[in-house]
Amino acid sequence: MLVQIGLVALLVLAYAIAMRLSSTAIHSVGLRRSLNDLRVSLISKMINLALTAVFIFSLCVVLGVGYGQLAVFFSSVFAVVGVALFAQWSILSNITASLIIFFGFPxxxxxxxxxxxxxxxxxxxxxxxxxxxxxxxxxxxxxxxxxxxxxxxxxxxxxxxxxxxxxxxxxxxxxxxxxxxxxxxxxx
Missing domain, CATH: 2.30.30.60 (SH3 type barrels.)
Structure with a gap:
């Protein structure tokens, strides 16, 4: 039990550090390239959403949620998201292109x-x-x-x-x- 509490605390600390580092890095890229604040904010939100998903998955593993339960849950979520994105694949490609444009567009x-x-x-x-x-x-x-x-x-x-x-x-x-x-x- 103490090991789990320690791992959860470590995960929360790693999550907080990762959020701060990614936010700082994105804002510094935005300042260096003189980008619009709204655009920097949108990219920051997308990266934070991905980090949060990884954190929740890691937290479930540390707390002992079974792989079978996680597999059912995530496969259900991915099935729904997959169907939605397959129906509108251009949305996903434009969001991905937005990330590429943010970091690499001249x-x-x-x-x-x-x-x-x-x-x-x-x-x-x-x-x-x-x-x-x-x-x-x-x-x-x-x-x-x-x-x-x-x-x-x-x-x-x-x-x-x-x-x-x-x-x-x-x-x-x-x-x-x-x-x-x-x-x-x-x-x-």
Whole structure:
């Protein structure tokens, strides 16, 4: 009994330290990269949720809850979550992409970018990066909501400032007009 109490105390201490270290690390990454406080908070909550799940599992093992009981409980939870995520797999991929974007995306809010997409030109300024999507405000003032998972799959060009983005957009328009003139296509 004393061993269990000691292990529970040790687990609680390890959990508290892990929560503090992860929170500090995430906030320092956020400050170093000048990220939005809301975005830092969302990432911190996701990491804390994962740490809490590991803590609860470890606590159950230390308290002597049988593996059979844990297996039934966790398999039931995973079955329900699995069905929900299978139905909406894009949600899971966007959340995962959000974590990758937080730690490894070379662009941040305020940067002028172009997402290289064959269907449509998406050129503008990053307005917000959230859990599920990146919001880009175009030169025309329109807003584009682009999924995080797609941001990782497409090439992204970063411009120094708005003027360089406008020059690039104008050059593209001239190239398209020249191409239409050569091929005989009209705008109508």
């Amino acid at each position: 662009y941040r809010v305020g940067d002028w970018i172009k997402v290289v997409d064959k269907d449509e030109e998406i050129l503008g300024q990053i307005h917000e990066i959230s859990t599920f999507h990146v919001i880009i405000t175009r030169l025309t003032g329109d807003t584009v909501t682009y999924p995080n998972s797609m941001m990782l799959q497409k090439a992204v060009i970063r411009f120094r400032d708005e003027q360089e983005a406008k020059r690039h957009s104008q050059l593209l328009k001239e190239v398209v007009e020249d191409d239409n003139t050569v091929t005989g296509k009209s705008k109508n």
